[in-house]
Amino acid sequence: MCRFVLYLGPRTRLSSLIVDPGHSLIRQSVHSREREEPLNGDGFGVGWYANDLSVEPAVFRSITPAWNNRNLQNLARVVASDWVLAHVRAATQSSGVNEANCHPFRWRRYLCMHNGDIGDFRLVRRKLLASVCDEAFSNVYGSTDSEHFFALYIDSWLAIDDDDPARRMARALKLAIERALTLVREAGSGGYNYLNVAIADGDHAVVSRFTDDPEAAPESLYWFNGSLYPELPGPNGHGMGHAVTVSSERLTADPGWAEVPPGQIIVLRRDLAPEFMPVLAPASSRRIDRTA
Amino acid sequence: MCRFVLYLGPRTRLSSLIVDPGHSLIRQSVHSREREEPLNGDGFGVGWYANDLSVEPAVFRSITPAWNNRNLQNLARVVASDWVLAHVRAATQSSGVNEANCHPFRWRRYLCMHNGDIGDFRLVRRKLLASVCDEAFSNVYGSTDSEHFFALYIDSWLAIDDDDPARRMARALKLAIERALTLVREAGSGGYNYLNVAIADGDHAVVSRFTDDPEAAPESLYWFNGSLYPELPGPNGHGMGHAVTVSSERLTADPGWAEVPPGQIIVLRRDLAPEFMPVLAPASSRRIDRTA
């Protein structure tokens, strides 16, 4: 089922998210608290943006567990960024542990991480692939439901025309979720979907907390508004505005952590307050409500 | 482009093929002679049958090079079989080095290895996948042209009705090659195919040596009739008949090595002499000629 964390704000070390907090992502790789099975030891990945160096983000992924990876420890201490994504994986039986199956996945400037699963994915995979454009199809290298979901997102994003980049991302995520639900429903096996999905482009991010299982809550997801970590001067000698962290589990005991409401997408932009948008809005209300 | 070896005969150690000969497969992973680029260092795999223990063969694959893998050295010394396949990989740029992309690939009792490539594979991949049945589709876990070709084979094998298992395999391989050629031709980019493909089921094997490039020879392929290696008593205390080795390059300086003729499939059955069959036979001659 996996755990992940996403950070946007003043430049900070990767270790501030992955290693240092009391309930850091590495801690969650061994002892996550809000999953029945606490272990997320089937590989990991980190991604970050270095906008002064490359439009494409860095990605470092590995098939060994996060808790014993020396390279991760070393990079986390020395790499700093104002945009960080990190993910620890708990593989499902059907998809092997190899780097192509580790999150985050990348397409152009976009990174994608997933916590959850597509219901009865094996029944859905073919139709899903058949439904996307060549560019989305060609970005699939492995066998996870998560990477296939990202193909749905890419295809949706390419089909949407919106001047506001964050809104376009949120609408694409919403559409991709709707399409996944339809594909699973049409497969007829009665499976449910758990779709906590984070997508970033280096300037904006959208993160959903969603399930269509009527008898269950979605996977846990929290956000924290403001600074939790040591902030470092940016490349231009000053910080970069407001900090927001979104995480599968609370990284610290700080009372400021809030749940992302079930069924919502949190939309992040640099230096603006986060917004929320329902995943399954009535058509008439497809606008973003500024709620925070 | 890769190198591979396949052995059928009295029980022998894996090391007899992989480690010991003067031009062993491990030697070929560093210094292959019949490729322009001598290096085949992008992972490897071995497969073998232990028919008394399991209908499904063993597969051991790794992303590290064959020449420095201690596990391979250890297994090769202690594992013996009357059926061995082994492959060292030279990855093309588009598909990453991970275990899902290492040969041999498996489906049911079948193992598949490939040396070569499908012309302009990225243009062909979607149509190829769309053309095969669900079972063949579901066996694709990675992103190599080789594994996708195996899906074509599986689909072809399932569609062919033939009482003779070896002939069914040969006809399926032939059909899969024809289908690959059609797919590439329809893609319209003018790419050519190099399809040295080995498929085994523990009792029979078929290996093609083929290209449709009118200006080039197919990749090298040799076979050796008879014993090259120390033979070991079988599980029942006796040997198991005739030995045949098929290999991308001659493993030894023995003058008995013969080229597999271009455009031919070599068909192996336990204790029978190998047969040859043209890949692109006129429809009227689709029978197996006993030529050896």
Next chain:
Amino acid sequence: MCRFVLYLGPRTRLSSLIVDPGHSLIRQSVHSREREEPLNGDGFGVGWYANDLSVEPAVFRSITPAWNNRNLQNLARVVASDWVLAHVRAATQSSGVNEANCHPFRWRRYLCMHNGDIGDFRLVRRKLLASVCDEAFSNVYGSTDSEHFFALYIDSWLAIDDDDPARRMARALKLAIERALTLVREAGSGGYNYLNVAIADGDHAVVSRFTDDPEAAPESLYWFNGSLYPELPGPNGHGMGHAVTVSSERLTADPGWAEVPPGQIIVLRRDLAPEFMPVLAPASSRRIDRTA
């Protein structure tokens, strides 16, 4: 702290120990019951003897966790032996996860696995290495206390003259433990030793359950006398006598599992009942009591 299992008896598949039992070693890699921290995910190793093929045993080790390793699953299904050792590792902070640090360790025909630790190993390492002969020293490739303990064993074994191979192994293990205790005591830091150690040579094995911590029990260790698993015909068409399994935790719910008594070494020989020997016997009683 690790978990391990050792089997001697009629030929059986590796999977009978590693995969199939309700509390198999793979299960113990995620959910061990008798350690405070249930996780043993820092690599693993298996070793087995194929006496008809090689005097040296096979060893397959990996830095990825046992529970998600496809090669282990594949080998376990197809490899059978009358002598199997397997180990899942929980690394201590000071020694990294790499193949040289995975158990079992090998020297000549001998394999060694360890569950526990040498007290304040960093203070002891130099003197330990200085105390052993060149051959024992040269067998150390990594940085674990376990591999260094094995060097103590090798040195002790070389120094002991005994016509009975099993007794020589037991005496060497006892001497190595005594030497480790002395080294730690002389380091003066007050650390304690946990030394559940298994050593095999393909015909005999010795396994200790020991700690010198007066306030704690040694790590758990059990043995099972007789058949637990499907037995397979041996290379000569018949089984090979009596089965014994020694394991950090009970593999099954069978009531026949017995604790190895604290402070004892269990001594195994083909087709003979196990014997026990105290680790720290009074000098006058340094003989093996046949107790089982």
Next chain:
Amino acid sequence: MCRFVLYLGPRTRLSSLIVDPGHSLIRQSVHSREREEPLNGDGFGVGWYANDLSVEPAVFRSITPAWNNRNLQNLARVVASDWVLAHVRAATQSSGVNEANCHPFRWRRYLCMHNGDIGDFRLVRRKLLASVCDEAFSNVYGSTDSEHFFALYIDSWLAIDDDDPARRMARALKLAIERALTLVREAGSGGYNYLNVAIADGDHAVVSRFTDDPEAAPESLYWFNGSLYPELPGPNGHGMGHAVTVSSERLTADPGWAEVPPGQIIVLRRDLAPEFMPVLAPASSRRIDRTA
């Protein structure tokens, strides 16, 4: 025998050294020109300093070859530094391929890379380890001659008192080489040493080109004075002075590359011209000559 590169100068991407030049380090991992065997495929490592973030440098090492490692490609594009070391390994038979054996090795702020070998290392290892202080001893985690040489360096550095940090490093390297030669000579087997060694501390670096084999030249080593790569603004918005690159082979066809003279140590300091110092100077001339 390995290949390496070291860079000090204005901030540049890792890719400028590792990926982009016509004869980049990745190119040298497959097709080095100045070794008999062109292959350096037994793992790799990169290290760099991020002085604003950590006094300890970053190290990223891997057992897979440099040419197919996606993480390396990704990091090289997005990580920039004013201090970079990178190494591709060709393992000798006796030491396995694992991360502990990959260069660069680290101690405190220091990084060490080696190209060459200590003559008959197996005969020397014990005495070498016995000759160094506890702190140097405790930094040895693997089994390479290179890491053991670094222990000699650490011990020598700790024993030398010199106010000039670069001179202290050069004297320590010189002393470590002398000690290695003495150890090998005393072993009596007549082996020779190849000691191209690079050591950096984030502000200074020393690199030797040396062999005591009277019938052979030392391994190749070149340096380039000035800018070869795209320079990036530093953390403070400006470049950081003069660029120097030291590399086993010329990275480019630029005529400005010069050989490091055999038997010399090149000494680098930020913003000063490189100096040279003989490895085996007569005692009376143990001063650094400013020659460049």
